[in-house]
Amino acid sequence: MKFFVDTANLAQIKEATELGILDGCTTNPTLMAKEGIVGEKNVWDHYKKICEIVDGDVSAEVISTDYKGIIEEGKKLAKLHKNIVVKVPMIREGVKAIKYFSDNGIKTNCTLVFSPGQAILAAKAGATYLSPFVGRLDDINIDGIGLIHQIRHIYDNYQFKTQILAASVRNALHIVRCAEAGADVVTCPLNSIVSLFAHPLTDKGLEQFLVDHAKANKK
Numbered sequence: 001m002k003f004f005v006d007t008a009n010l011a012q013i014k015e016a017t018e019l020g021i022l023d024g025c026t027t028n029p030t031l032m033a034k035e036g037i038v039g040e041k042n043v044w045d046h047y048k049k050i051c052e053i054v055d056g057d058v059s060a061e062v063i064s065t066d067y068k069g070i071i072e073e074g075k076k077l078a079k080l081h082k083n084i085v086v087k088v089p090m091i092r093e094g095v096k097a098i099k100y101f102s103d104n105g106i107k108t109n110c111t112l113v114f115s116p117g118q119a120i121l122a123a124k125a126g127a128t129y130l131s132p133f134v135g136r137l138d139d140i141n142i143d144g145i146g147l148i149h150q151i152r153h154i155y156d157n158y159q160f161k162t163q164i165l166a167a168s169v170r171n172a173l174h175i176v177r178c179a180e181a182g183a184d185v186v187t188c189p190l191n192s193i194v195s196l197f198a199h200p201l202t203d204k205g206l207e208q209f210l211v212d213h214a215k216a217n218k219k
Helices: 010-018 029-034 041-055 068-079 092-103 116-125 135-138 144-158 171-179 191-198 201-216
Strands: 001-006 024-026 058-061 083-088 108-113 127-131 163-166 185-188
Touching: 001 010, 001 191, 010 041, 010 191, 024 083, 024 185, 029 041, 041 058, 041 068, 058 108, 068 083, 068 092, 083 092, 092 108, 092 116, 108 116, 116 127, 116 144, 127 144, 135 144, 135 171, 144 163, 163 171, 171 185, 171 191
Parallel strands: 001 024, 001 185, 024 058, 058 083, 083 108, 108 127, 127 163, 163 185
Antiparallel strands: none
C-alpha cells in the first residue's frame, strides 16, 4: 500500500519524505488556504514546490465544475510538472472530463466519492485514482471502511485499473483498516502516519533495553 501525505505544508511534506516511506501527496484548496496560499499563480507555484520535494504523484485540484473549464484548468495543471495528477470532483461534468484526460494521457484523481456506484463510474471513465472519503462517511454513521471493501471487490471482479486512494483518513486505525480492506493508497495528515510508530510495549521494551545496556556497560 502506498502512503500519500494530505497537506500543503512544505515542512510537513519534507518531514514525511525523510521518513523514507512517502509515495506521493494530495492537497486541495482548503489545505492551500490553511497555509495562506491564495491566488491562482501562487497556488500553482506552490504545487511546483511540492513536486520538487515529492518523488511521486501530487494531486492538484481543479476549481471549475463545467466540462470545458475542467479540461482547460486540468491541462494547465498537468503542464506544471510530470508528477501532477489532476484532481476532479465526482460530478457528471467531472466524469466526462476524466474520460477526456484518460484518452489524452493525463493522470486523474476522482475525488468526493461516497458510494460504490460513483466508484464504478470513475473506473469506467479511466480515472487513475479514486478517492473515497472514509472519515466523512463515519461522521454520518456510515461505515467508511466498508465502502473500501465494496469498491475493492467490484474492481477485482472486473479488473478495473483505477487505484483506490482512501481519503479522509484520520488515525492509525483507519490506516490499518484501509490496508486490510485492500486500498491501494491511503492519504492522511503526517501525524496519522507518525502515530503508526506508537505502541506502549515498544516504548517499555526500549526503555528496558537501554537500562540493561547501561548496567552491562557500567564501569
